[in-house]
Amino acid sequence: MKIKKLIMFVIIMAGIPAWESIVHAVRVEDPVERSPFRVTIGMDRFVFTEDEPVTVNIVIRNNSDKKESFRVYDTSGHTNAYTTFQPVVMDSGGREAETTVPHRLMNRNFDEVVRDLDPRELTLMPNETMVHTINLKTLYSLDMDIEYRVKGYFYPDARDQAVLMSENTLTFKIVRSPGRERKSVIAGIKRELAPSEVVVLLLSAERENNWNNFFKYLRAEKFINAYPQFVQMYTNADEMEKLKIIEDFNKFLMRPRTDYIKEFRVLRESIEDDKSAAYVDVQVKRYAPRKPISYTYRYTLEKFRDFWLCTDIEATVNKGESR
Structure with a gap:
């Protein structure tokens, strides 16, 4: 039995990706033990602009049929705590990437940190998430x-230093802010993008299949409400x-x-x-x-920090037909 467990341990260790060598004190548990x-x-x-926070949500779900508990060491006084949750x-x-977490820069022992x-x-109750x-x-x-x-x-x-790895990996990129001020000999010119300019950039990105740019001008969590096949779900x-x-x-x-x-043109813009x-x-x-079908799109945009982002769309087929 001991030999069988040893073989299983070696197999698991061989399959650990390079990610885990970066995380503090990873401990591989007995494969028979299943985390709830x-x-x-x-x-x-x-895609994020250089002035925006790059936020990631770590979602923990109790996958068992009974309530389960865990301990959180990331207190509100530590904005860059890197203990319980470690992206x-x-x-x-x-x-x-280059870390800025103080205890990692100082190579402090993880036990000392916590x-x-x-x-x-x-x-968390069964099937509850945080x-x-x-x-x-x-x-x-x-x-x-x-x-x-x-x-x-x-x-x-x-x-305890036993760690669970997320089931998925995401990619992201940071780009220059579209309305960022640049040094100029001409003073006093307002550099921010108007709502109509944002829409032009959005539609241009779709036409050119430039999806990195497309999603810069969109708030997906609000824009999704314009699509009946997604909104109820x-x-x-x-x-x-x-x-x-x-993601879907x-x-x-x-x-x-x-x-x-094929083509588009802005008809009007209004700001509350x-x-x-x-x-x-x-x-x-x-x-x-x-022949091309002509639509009238009405985009709603809302201010996010200093930028206008598209949050809704209504589409009508010209000649009075609804899309």
Whole structure:
């Protein structure tokens, strides 16, 4: 029996990916032992501007038929705590991004890091989930125009040092802010993009299949409400399911279309007095076998930090036909 367990341990160790060599004190448990927790990660989008936080959600789900507890050492006083929840960011070459976590920079022993922290015990009922959101910029120094990969690690009790790895890995990129101020000899010119300019960039990106740019001008978690085939599922889903639905929705938007955009022009733009929302009407002509079909799109945009992002769309076939 001991020989059988030893063989199983060697097989498991041989299959551990390079990710795990980065995480503090990974302990591989007996394969017979099954954790009650399921770990996944999610992002609301995969392209961020340089001025935005790069947030990742680590979703913990109790996959058992009884209530289960774990201890959280990431207290509110530690904005870049790296204990219970540990996302790992790597570039496309497999190198970890430059960490900014103090105890990692000082190579402190992990036991010392958690020794003086008072844990909070959280209990999840069967099938209940909790979501921990982390800004990766508080943990890493991230550069623009590099494709990064992120994977999540979760310690049910950091002092025990047994770790669970997320079932999925996500990719993301940071790009230059579209409305970023640049030094100029001409002073006083406002550089931010108008709502109509954002819509032009969005439609241009779709026409050119430039999806990295397309998602820069969209808030998917709000835009999804304009699509009946997704909205009910999304509204009724729990936090972990919502992340998966957003991923499916993004894939739906990127699908190849036979009715591709041939041309478009902005008809009008209006901004609410408090500048909280804007509306842009656009005439869009899409390909059809006989002749292009003309639509009028009305985009709703909302301010997110200093930028306008599309949050809704209404489409009408010209000549009064509803799309």
